[in-house]
Amino acid sequence: MNYEFIKKIEELLNNKHPFVISTITKFIGSTPRQTGTKMITYLNQQGSAIFGTIGGGKLEFEVTRDAAQMIEKNGISTIKEYSLDESHGMSCGGTVEVFHEITNKQNDLYIFGAGHVGQALSRALTGGPFTIHVIDERSEWALSEKIPESIVRHNIQWDKFTASAKWDGDTTFVVVMTHDHKYDTQIVEDILKRKSRYLGLMGSKNKWSSSKNYLLNKNISETCLNSVICPIGDKRLGQTPTEIAIGIAAQLLSLLNKSK
Numbered sequence: 001m002n003y004e005f006i007k008k009i010e011e012l013l014n015n016k017h018p019f020v021i022s023t024i025t026k027f028i029g030s031t032p033r034q035t036g037t038k039m040i041t042y043l044n045q046q047g048s049a050i051f052g053t054i055g056g057g058k059l060e061f062e063v064t065r066d067a068a069q070m071i072e073k074n075g076i077s078t079i080k081e082y083s084l085d086e087s088h089g090m091s092c093g094g095t096v097e098v099f100h101e102i103t104n105k106q107n108d109l110y111i112f113g114a115g116h117v118g119q120a121l122s123r124a125l126t127g128g129p130f131t132i133h134v135i136d137e138r139s140e141w142a143l144s145e146k147i148p149e150s151i152v153r154h155n156i157q158w159d160k161f162t163a164s165a166k167w168d169g170d171t172t173f174v175v176v177m178t179h180d181h182k183y184d185t186q187i188v189e190d191i192l193k194r195k196s197r198y199l200g201l202m203g204s205k206n207k208w209s210s211s212k213n214y215l216l217n218k219n220i221s222e223t224c225l226n227s228v229i230c231p232i233g234d235k236r237l238g239q240t241p242t243e244i245a246i247g248i249a250a251q252l253l254s255l256l257n258k259s260k
Contacts, residue, residue: 001038002161008040008051009103016131017042018104020067023056025079026097026249035122035202043065054098059084063098073170077101088099105198106131112158113178117202120245121175122151128249129256130173135161138179158183161189169195175232176201183209192224197235197253200232200248 008134019042027030040051041064048068054060057071059082065188066080082096107130111118112137122132135154136142142155154161158178174196176187188211191199201208208230215225233247 001249005038005040005052010042012207013040013104016104016106018071018102018106019126020070021101021103022063022067023099023101024054024096025099028095043068043071055096058214059096063100064119070100075102087246105129105171107173107176108133109173109252110135110165112174112176113202114138114144114147114153114186115162115177115179116179116241117244117248119144119146119174120241122147123254124242124249126150129254130252136178148237150222158187159190162187167194170197170227172196173198173256175202175248175252180205181211185214188228189215189218189220192220198252199228200251201228201230202232202248203230203245205231 006198009019009021009235016185019040022039022041023232024037037054038052038136039054039060042049042051048064048065050060054063062082066202069075070078075099079099081116082098084096093259103167109125109130109132111121111132111134114134118134118136119141123146127150129193130146131152132150134156135153135156138153139210142153147153172195176191176199178184184203188201189198192215194206195230201211207226211230212225216222229251232251234245234250235247237243237247238257
């Protein structure tokens with residue numbers, strides 16, 4: 001891996017751009033490049049872009065196409081075999097095995113409520129695989145020094161935030177834990193109209209039963225409501241804000257890594 005290739009990876013990492021490193025891991029017969037050859041695929045305003053080359057021609061086109069789709073669909077790293085015969089527009093006659101390694105995937109975690117548990121959850125997941133957003137209209141909580149500097153803070157009413165937020169359902173995780181049960185239910189109602197990979201509500205079974213009845217009366221289906229996780233976390237770990245936060249963090253990480 002040469003210096004320019006490493007510099008490009010560093011640039012993409014610093015800019016938080018997801019990208020795919022495609023590496024030839026095996027070849028059979030005649031192929032344009034050898035084992036270990038690498039290429040980077042990433043997305044820009046013009047569509048997909050590459051850095052380096054894996055051999056040009058139809059092979060490079062197919063590899064770039066597959067890598068771009070992985071980024072767009074938030075896919076997982078995978079190995080794929082490509083044929084270089086005439087049916088694929090190539091005359092080399094060999095086959096190439098390519099490892100597509102997706103890197104720098106961004107998963108957004110929105111924590112509605114910067115109370116004691118919200119702050120503890122932001123600390124527990126700092127440095128992990130989430131870009132963490134904390135939303136709270138109360139400035140003394142949203143701007144608290146107990147929230148790590150790396151966390152994105154939104155000192156704004158929840159409805160004003162969701163009105164302008166950009167959502168990618170496959171990479172969006174939402175935890176609702178505001179200071180007002182009415183707000184919690186309204187936020188859950190709003191998020192259910194969108195798409196998210198995880199929607200958790202902090203509270204008891206009785207709280208969820210009350211919220212669920214309200215949402216059913218708002219014509220939200222039972223199937224849709226069954227996607228909401230409530231209670232969240234693991235009560236066996238304890239009841240302090242830190243213990244509750246650790247349980248929620250474990251739940252989020254377990255789901256995130258389930259498909260890997």
